[in-house]
Amino acid sequence: MNRMDELNALMNEMVDIPESLDINKIKKVTKKKVLKHRIGQTTKGVSLFIIAFMAVLTVGVNTSTVFAKTVKEIPVISELAKIVSFNKGIEDAVVAEYGTPIGQKVSGKLGTVEIAYVMADDRSLVMFVKAYNDGKKTQGTIEPYEVIDTDTNEVLSSSYNIPELATDGKYTAIVYNWDKYRENISVDLKYEIYDDDNTSISDSETYSFNFNVGEKFEPKVYNVDKDYEIANGKYHIGKVKVFPMSTEIEVHFLNADEVETTDMLFELKDSFGLVRSKGEGLSAKYVNDDTYFAYVESGYFKYQGDLELKLVSASTISKDRKEVRLNLDTLEFTDKYGKVDEIYNVKKEKVTNSENEEVSEIDFSLKWDKDASSSVFWIKDNDGEYYAMTPVSFSNEGDILNSCIELNDQYINSNNEIVLERLFAENYEEANIKIKISN
Amino acid sequence: MNDEIFFSRIEKIKVKLYKIAYPYFNSESMAVDMVDEAIYQAYLKRRQLKQEEYMETWLIRILMNLCKTRYNKYKKQTGIEEIPEEATYAEYENLPLKEAISKLPQQYKEVIVMKYFGGYTIAEIGKLLDIPQGTIATRMRKALEMLRLDMEE
Numbered sequence: 031m032n033r034m035d036e037l038n039a040l041m042n043e044m045v046d047i048p049e050s051l052d053i054n055k056i057k058k059v060t061k062k063k064v065l066k067h068r069i070g071q072t073t074k075g076v077s078l079f080i081i082a083f084m085a086v087l088t089v090g091v092n093t094s095t096v097f098a099k100t101v102k103e104i105p106v107i108s109e110l111a112k113i114v115s116f117n118k119g120i121e122d123a124v125v126a127e128y129g130t131p132i133g134q135k136v137s138g139k140l141g142t143v144e145i146a147y148v149m150a151d152d153r154s155l156v157m158f159v160k161a162y163n164d165g166k167k168t169q170g171t172i173e174p175y176e177v178i179d180t181d182t183n184e185v186l187s188s189s190y191n192i193p194e195l196a197t198d199g200k201y202t203a204i205v206y207n208w209d210k211y212r213e214n215i216s217v218d219l220k221y222e223i224y225d226d227d228n229t230s231i232s233d234s235e236t237y238s239f240n241f242n243v244g245e246k247f248e249p250k251v252y253n254v255d256k257d258y259e260i261a262n263g264k265y266h267i268g269k270v271k272v273f274p275m276s277t278e279i280e281v282h283f284l285n286a287d288e289v290e291t292t293d294m295l296f297e298l299k300d301s302f303g304l305v306r307s308k309g310e311g312l313s314a315k316y317v318n319d320d321t322y323f324a325y326v327e328s329g330y331f332k333y334q335g336d337l338e339l340k341l342v343s344a345s346t347i348s349k350d351r352k353e354v355r356l357n358l359d360t361l362e363f364t365d366k367y368g369k370v371d372e373i374y375n376v377k378k379e380k381v382t383n384s385e386n387e388e389v390s391e392i393d394f395s396l397k398w399d400k401d402a403s404s405s406v407f408w409i410k411d412n413d414g415e416y417y418a419m420t421p422v423s424f425s426n427e428g429d430i431l432n433s434c435i436e437l438n439d440q441y442i443n444s445n446n447e448i449v450l451e452r453l454f455a456e457n458y459e460e461a462n463i464k465i466k467i468s469n
Numbered sequence: 470m471n472d473e474i475f476f477s478r479i480e481k482i483k484v485k486l487y488k489i490a491y492p493y494f495n496s497e498s499m500a501v502d503m504v505d506e507a508i509y510q511a512y513l514k515r516r517q518l519k520q521e522e523y524m525e526t527w528l529i530r531i532l533m534n535l536c537k538t539r540y541n542k543y544k545k546q547t548g549i550e551e552i553p554e555e556a557t558y559a560e561y562e563n564l565p566l567k568e569a570i571s572k573l574p575q576q577y578k579e580v581i582v583m584k585y586f587g588g589y590t591i592a593e594i595g596k597l598l599d600i601p602q603g604t605i606a607t608r609m610r611k612a613l614e615m616l617r618l619d620m621e622e
Contacts, residue, residue, distance in 0.1 A: 036567070
């Protein structure tokens with residue numbers, strides 16, 4: 031074969047284009063990667079969410095006894111209520127029977143997975159899932175790998191929990207937070223099972239479902255329309271909407287030009303002083319630069335008395351302190367006003383990463399007593415784009431956070447600096463702002 | 470650029486992207502990985518692209534950079550040695566063409582790949598790589614000579 035024949039043979043090898051280049055598959059892969067990217071960016075958020083979640087769980091357990099007793103006689107409702115008792119709003123929605131029975135079963139090599147019930151409002155889609163496998167018990171995790179609004183074909187990406195699922199017919203709840211209620215949904219649930227020692231994933235399979243989420247309950251709306259000042263931030267609280275599973279608080283930032291809010295915490299009390307819902311400070315949904323919605327668990331959709339909304343705390347950062355530079359010669363983090371005092375113990379280290387490559391990283395410690403909700407930094411790459419910046423490890427020791435940044439040429443500019451966007455707070459203030467909201 | 474426009478443009482150029490990535494590794498799965506990664510990176514930054522007509526150029530550049538970076542890593546991992554520019558043909562004449570292409574020094578490999586697998590002209594390659602057309606023509610001659618491919622521009 032001469033060189034020309036060889037060239038033609040090589041071109042022929044490429045005549046059959048792989049199936050994975052089907053445009054729908056490309057879309058899936060791309061969107062999945064985007065989701066991973068976003069999750070990567072909020073690793074810190076997720077870990078702190080778990081801490082917040084544990085705190086809420088305690089509140090939920092302490093206050094849910096009455097409900098647990100009320101529904102004890104109704105086996106399925108009781109069972110469902112029990113597994114979502116970590117969230118008052120969702121638990122109350124179960125008790126009030128807002129759920130829609132789905133009963134769809136899909137069988138595969140790892141057994142049969144069933145979406146038994148779902149509940150949805152503008153904040154969350156909750157799926158009650160169970161699995162069987164002919165008496166064989168396999169245990170793993172279940173994850174909403176892909177969720178599509180089948181009315182618009184929009185592939186949704188959002189935050190969700192990854193609960194454990196065993197093939198023992200017991201329910202587990204997947205809470206998928208979305209941006210608005212959607213009526214018709216297709217969901218790919220990825221079931222990953224553990225090996226015998228429960229130490230690693232031994233197999234996985236994806237189960238696909240299509241369903242209508244059921245009736246949408248319109249929220250109860252209260253107008254607050256008042257201004258407040260806390261931690262250098264100025265806020266206007268507009269409407270408070272009580273949905274079946276959560277309560278949404280509309281917050282306008284009045285001095286967003288000067289100050290960025292990194293966290294706000296709310297709680298709701300009923301007229302007996304019972305705090306049935308703590309705020310999820312992390313779950314803010316930004317609408318534009320100066321408006322956002324904060325969410326607290328609800329539990330008040332059917333409640334008729336007055337409510338008290340409490341603004342517990344806020345964390346902020348001045349806009350002109352947002353840009354931070356890390357000089358790789360001096361290993362100093364500086365902003366417009368000089369050295370960033372909160373960061374210390376900066377060291378350059380050589381480490382082996384997960385791909386077994388030797389890389390350099392900058393380790394540093396950060397005083398972490400003002401904030402509990404944001405990431406540390408975003409990195410701006412040399413094109414000015416905020417790039418998939420994820421500090422590669424976190425460990426909390428009291429109010430100190432140890433973190434590091436893996437060095438990558440893409441981030442280092444001609445002055446041997448990395449330009450970062452600061453995300454951790456400068457100001458933190460606890461407040462005791464009480465807002466009465468009445469029917 | 471919205472998702473619909475973005476993916477409709479991807480549909481038109483995906484085969485070309487695949488054919489450009491393939492000769493770097495002579496592997497279908499690695500070529501697909503490169504194409505997926507290039508599309509993903511373009512998708513993340515799609516709002517930066519002000520003129521949609523440059524999308525192809527832009528994506529090809531992203532892909533070429535990815536292929537170069539990944540190939541360099543792959544080369545280290547597998548111990549592949551490039552054909553030195555000063556090597557005599559006798560030293561590598563037994564190498565199958567597809568291996569010879571992937572082992573060409575970077576600047577020669579990219580012009581061959583772009584021309585014979587991407588289907589671009591010398592002028593288009595010059596624009597894509599932001600290199601003068603004369604330089605591309607010189608590199609092309611040298612590359613063809615190294616591969617003993619006797620073709621006319």
